Amino acid sequence: MKPVRTLIAIATLAAFGAGAAQAATLAEIQKAGVFRVGTEGTYPPFTYHDASGNLTGFDVDIARAIAAKLGVKVEFLEGRWDGLIAGIDADRYDAVINEVGITDARKKKYDFSEPYIASKAALIVRSDDDTIKSFADLKGKTAAQSLSSNFGQIAKDNGADLIGTDGFAQSIALVIQHRADATVNDSLSYLDFKKHKPNAPVKLVATLPNADYSGVIIAKNQPKLLAAINTALDEMKADGTYLKISQKYFGEDVSK
Structure with missing residues (x-):
């Protein structure tokens, strides 16, 4: 015992x-x-x-x-x-x-x-789209977003109509396929995507000034x-x- x-x-x-x-x-x-x-x-x-x-x-x-x-x-x-x-x-x-x-x-x-490392909310559109140059230009446009994400809320706050997705990859795909006008997403995810697919027909047109840090x-x-x-x-x-x-x-x- x-x-x-x-x-x-x-x-x-x-x-x-x-x-x-x-x-x-x-x-x-x-x-x-x-x-x-x-x-x-x-x-x-x-x-x-x-x-x-x-x-x-x-x-x-x-x-x-x-x-x-x-x-x-x-x-x-x-x-x-x-x-x-x-x-x-x-x-x-x-x-x-x-x-x-x-x-x-x-x-x-x-x-x-x-x-x-710093991450910012990035506004991503098709390479040939010159109608969206700022977050304010999302008004009346469609944005491919994870509906519960902070990025989705940013798009919504700027007047976009949201198309629900299950993450970054699907959001980018819908933009490329002309099924959405834009996506608001993680700047780091975008840089990683372009590093692996430099010829993908998308571009980053704006980022929000406030960053999230790790x-x-x-x-x-x-x-x-x-x-x-x-x-x-x-x-x-x-x-x-x-x-x-x-x-x-x-x-x-x-x-x-």
Whole structure:
């Protein structure tokens, strides 16, 4: 039989949850020589497996570059999005690098690095269409949109009639097929699309000024680790590493 004190300790741990594991410090990460990064591996072009089965993507390359700046190797631990951030609480990862948007709600529980990528609402039309040059020109036009998305709401607010779709690929297809006049969508998704299909007959005519930013997310109260990650990101931008990665996946600088 276990001692009563042990049973009480186990009961107390269960009552408060086992997610209070102590996050590794920068010194511990560098001593171990490994930077553990949580990622999906199913979200191209950010984190996915190539035809050979190798993990690759924009965020994957960013993580590898950060680890190199920290002087350690990176270990990727893949998981589903809905449980990814919780892996930080359980000390499964030292960080999650997976296009995690920086929000006030998340900042209450976790710390974020400085933003390393920006996404804007982009207005996309056919290449031969000169009637839509701004969001205001959507009035009376049709827009192919995921109906529950923020992008769909932007199109609707600007007077467009919405045609429901199940995502970016279908929205672009309807525009190309003349079944919709335009789509409001993620600027990063558009850049990735044009990188793979440069001759597709669509063009970006406008973006909204306000961007959504993503950052490296880590446990609270790790100031040295956070500072080291931010320094790594600054050095990557200064020495050209960031731009090289950005151009590889998007054809341009997507930091702002």
